[in-house]
Structures are given as structure tokens and as C-alpha cells.
Amino acid sequence: MPRTLRELFVDQLRLCGLQASETVGVISELGQKTEYVDAAVAAARALGAGALVLTASSLSSPMLPPYTADGREVAALLAGAGECDLVIDVTVGGLIHSDVRTRITGAGKRMLFVAEPPDVLERLMGSADLRRVVEQGGDRLRAGSTLSVTSAAGTDLVADIAGPDLPITHQWGYVDEPGRWDHWPSGFVACFPHDGTAAGTLVLQPGDALIPWQRYVRDEVRLTVEKGFITEVDGGADAMLLRDYFESWDDPEVWALSHMGWGLLPAARWSAFDVYDPRTLYGQELRSTAGNFMWSTGSNRFADRETPAHLDIPMHGCTVSIDDVTVVRDGHLVEE
Numbered sequence: 001m002p003r004t005l006r007e008l009f010v011d012q013l014r015l016c017g018l019q020a021s022e023t024v025g026v027i028s029e030l031g032q033k034t035e036y037v038d039a040a041v042a043a044a045r046a047l048g049a050g051a052l053v054l055t056a057s058s059l060s061s062p063m064l065p066p067y068t069a070d071g072r073e074v075a076a077l078l079a080g081a082g083e084c085d086l087v088i089d090v091t092v093g094g095l096i097h098s099d100v101r102t103r104i105t106g107a108g109k110r111m112l113f114v115a116e117p118p119d120v121l122e123r124l125m126g127s128a129d130l131r132r133v134v135e136q137g138g139d140r141l142r143a144g145s146t147l148s149v150t151s152a153a154g155t156d157l158v159a160d161i162a163g164p165d166l167p168i169t170h171q172w173g174y175v176d177e178p179g180r181w182d183h184w185p186s187g188f189v190a191c192f193p194h195d196g197t198a199a200g201t202l203v204l205q206p207g208d209a210l211i212p213w214q215r216y217v218r219d220e221v222r223l224t225v226e227k228g229f230i231t232e233v234d235g236g237a238d239a240m241l242l243r244d245y246f247e248s249w250d251d252p253e254v255w256a257l258s259h260m261g262w263g264l265l266p267a268a269r270w271s272a273f274d275v276y277d278p279r280t281l282y283g284q285e286l287r288s289t290a291g292n293f294m295w296s297t298g299s300n301r302f303a304d305r306e307t308p309a310h311l312d313i314p315m316h317g318c319t320v321s322i323d324d325v326t327v328v329r330d331g332h333l334v335e336e
Contacts, residue, residue, distance in 0.1 A: 005035060005118050008125075009043035012184055015126060015174035016110060018086055020048030025084030027054045027077060027100075029091050036090040036114060054080045059091045059100075065249050065309075078103055086175070089113040093212075094183075094282070097299040097310055101181060110175040113183045115282035124185030124267055124285065126173025133264050134172045137189035137327065141168055144322035147193060147260060149202075149293050151318045152330075157200035157225060159193035159260060161322070167192040167302045169259060171288075187265025187288040195303040196228035198257045202295070204238070204315065209273065211283035211312040216273060230255045230297070246297075246309075254309035258300040262320050262328050263292040270316065286314045291332045293318035 018024065024044040028037045037053055044051040056073040081087050081104050094113045095101045104111050114121070141147070145162040149155055171186035204221040221239045224232035229252075233243045246254050265288035269275070272285040287294055298310040320328040327334055 002119060003122055005039040005121075006042045006046070008118060008121050009039045010046055011125065012112075012114075012121075012174060013043050013047055013049075013086075015176065016086060016112065017176040018044065018047055018049050022085035023050040023052060023083065025052045025054055025081050025087045027056070027059075027081065027087060027089045027091060027095070029059055030055055030057050032092050033090045040088050040090065040114075052080060052084055056091075059093070059095065059098075074100055081109060082107060084109060087111045090115070096181075096183075097301070097306065097308065099306070102301055105179050105181050108178045110178065111181045112175050113181070115183075116185060116284055117276065117280055120272075120276075120281070120285060121185060124173070124187070124265060124288070126182075126185065126187070130187055130265065131170075131172040134170045134187065134189050137262070137264060138168045138170050140322050140325060140327060141189065141191045141261075142166060144325070146323055147191070148321050149260075149318050151203065151205075151315070153205050153220070153317065154203040154222070155201060155293075155315070155318060157198060157202055159199075159228075159257075160197035161191055161193050163194075166194075169261070183282075183284055185265070185268075185284050185288065187268060187290075188261055188263045188292075188294060190259040190261025190294065192259050192300055192302045193228075193257075195256075195300065198225050198228045198260075200225055202315075204235075204313065205317065207270065208313060208315045209270075209283070209286040210238075211286060211314070213311075214273060214278035214281060214283060225257060228257055230257070245311075249307065249309045251307055251309065253305050253307045254298045256298060256300065256303075256305060258296040258298060258305075258310070260293070260295045262333075263287065263289045263294060263314065264333070266290045283312065287312055289314060289316075291328050292316060293320050293328065 221235040268288040292314040317331040
């Protein structure tokens with residue numbers, strides 16, 4: 001029998017180490033996802049913690065320009081979140097790439113984004129075992145100098161990841177450490193290569209995913225990357241649409257490559273966009289599919305690039321290597 005959303009939030013808050021002495025802040029948008037707000041508050045109270053709901057008129061970034069955030073609402077949210085120990089983001093688009101997120105976590109608060117339907121949340125719940133595998137992937141990245149990805153379709157890309165200060169994102173689906181951000185559900189590791197170093201070719205194939213467009217690639221797209229930026233987009237209909245999307249922002253930053261990594265969650269399925277109504281999904285299942293190569297465009301807070309234009313593109317059938325160590329071969333995880 002499917003579990004209620006409240007029951008799922010109780011389990012999630014336990015994974016996050018919520019204590020009865022703590023306060024949970026829920027950031028929401030007016031009239032949106034009210035069942036998630038109610039479930040989060042009820043779960044916090046069931047565990048003896050306090051709960052505070054912070055509701056703004058709108059915070060989600062649109063997929064096309066223009067976009068202007070309301071600075072007054074942002075300031076009020078930051079003030080309220082500063083009084084909480086664990087902040088749950090249930091906005092429609094999420095605060096992942098916003099200054100709100102970095103300022104909340106920078107103040108030592110735990111922050112969790114929740115967007116997927118309840119049965120996806122239940123099926124892809126994080127665990128200590130998943131965390132261990134994700135952290136192992138982060139250790140591989142941290143010890144490496146060059147990340148490379150190839151495929152039979154023609155992908156051949158390299159990026160510089162050398163140095164102890166490489167920004168690495170570990171996502172295992174819960175937040176139990178001060179200053180940590182994660183997304184429930186999640187199961188992948190990614191890094192932000194040194195800006196301007198990625199170079200080569202990325203060849204998208206039918207079945208790869210375009211997020212947040214929430215659909216699969218329909219025909220081959222060949223992207224040329226030079227000094228960290230996409231310089232050419234060749235192919236058919238999907239290539240034309242990608243060029244149109246990038247050009248619509250009239251901003252050279254949207255053509256930049258951002259993070260790169262691979263999925264580690266065995267329960268996540270490539271077929272999710274066809275099994276569900278894709279517009280009910282945020283896309284975490286596709287981002288987390290075990291053995292994918294997942295890269296992104298645009299926003300990169302480590303390079304002071306905060307454009308709201310941002311695509312995540314999980315690819316199947318790739319081989320991912322760190323120096324001479326292969327972590328994904330032909331779309332399948334390589335066992336330690």
C-alpha cells in the first residue's frame with residue numbers, strides 16, 4: 001500500500017537527523033504544492049520539532065526570459081530561514097541556482113528541495129549505502145586531474161578537474177550536516193571543472209534527456225565545445241530548438257558548460273518521462289539513473305554565473321573516466 005506524503009516526510013526528516021529542539025522552515029509559493037507544505041509541517045510536529053511556513057508570491061524561474069526576482073520577498077525569506085535549522089524548499093522551480101540557497105546554506109542551515117510526485121519520493125528514498133557510493137565518486141573526482149567522456153556516437157570531451165579545491169556536488173537525497181543542500185530524491189556525483197577548460201564534442205542521441213524541458217532527445221545533436229563554451233550546435237529539429245533557446249537569452253553565459261558527473265541510483269529509470277506525465281516531474285530520476293553521464297549549461301555559482309538559463313542533460317551509453325580510472329563504461333557503472 002502506498003504510504004502517505006506525511007509518512008514519507010517523517011522518514012525523510014529522520015534521515016535528515018531532525019531533533020525535537022529544532023525548527024523546520026518550509027519555503028513555498030502562494031497556492032502551489034500545498035499538500036507538500038501540509039505534509040512537511042505535520043511531519044516536523046510529529047517528531048516534536050517546530051515548523052514555520054514562509055510563502056512568497058512567486059520564486060520560480062521561467063524557462064524563457066525575462067526573469068526578475070522580487071528583492072523584498074527574498075529578503076523576508078532569508079530573515080525567516082535564518083531562524084530555522086532545516087529549510088525545506090517546495091517551490092515549483094526550486095531555489096537551486098539562486099542567491100537564496102547559497103545564503104541559507106552559507107549560514108550553516110540544512111536545506112532540502114522536494115519536487116517529485118509522492119510515489120517517486122518513496123521509490124527513490126536515500127540511504128546510507130547510497131551515500132557511501134556517492135562519496136566514493138567524490139573521492140575519485142577529488143583525486144583526479146582530467147575528466148573525460150567518450151561514446152560510440154562520437155562524444156569526445158575533456159575537462160580540467162585538477163586541484164584540491166575542485167567544487168564537488170554529492171547528492172544522496174537527504175541533509176544531515178550543517179550547511180548541506182540536497183534534493184530528495186537524488187543519487188549522483190558531479191563536479192564543476194575549472195571554468196573555460198572543457199573542450200571537445202558532445203553528441204546527443206535519441207533517448208538522452210533534456211531537463212527542464214522534461215522530454216527525450218529525438219534526433220542526433222552534435223555540440224562543439226571550446227574553452228568551456230558551446231560554439232556550434234549541429235543536427236536536425238532538436239539542434240534548431242537548442243540554438244533558439246540559447247539565443248533567446250541574449251546572454252553569452254548561457255552557452256557555458258557548468259557541472260559534469262554521473263548517476264549512481266540503481267532504482268532510477270530512464271523511462272520515467274514516458275511512464276509519468278513529464279510535467280509532474282522535476283527530472284531527478286533521469287539525473288540519477290545509474291551509469292548516465294550528466295552535464296549542464298549556464299548557471300555556475302563557482303564562476304559567478306547566476307543566469308536562470310540552465311539545462312541538465314543526462315546521456316546514456318557513455319564512458320566516463322577520471323585520468324586512467326574508468327567509472328562508467330558504455331553507460332554502465334564500473335564496480336569498485
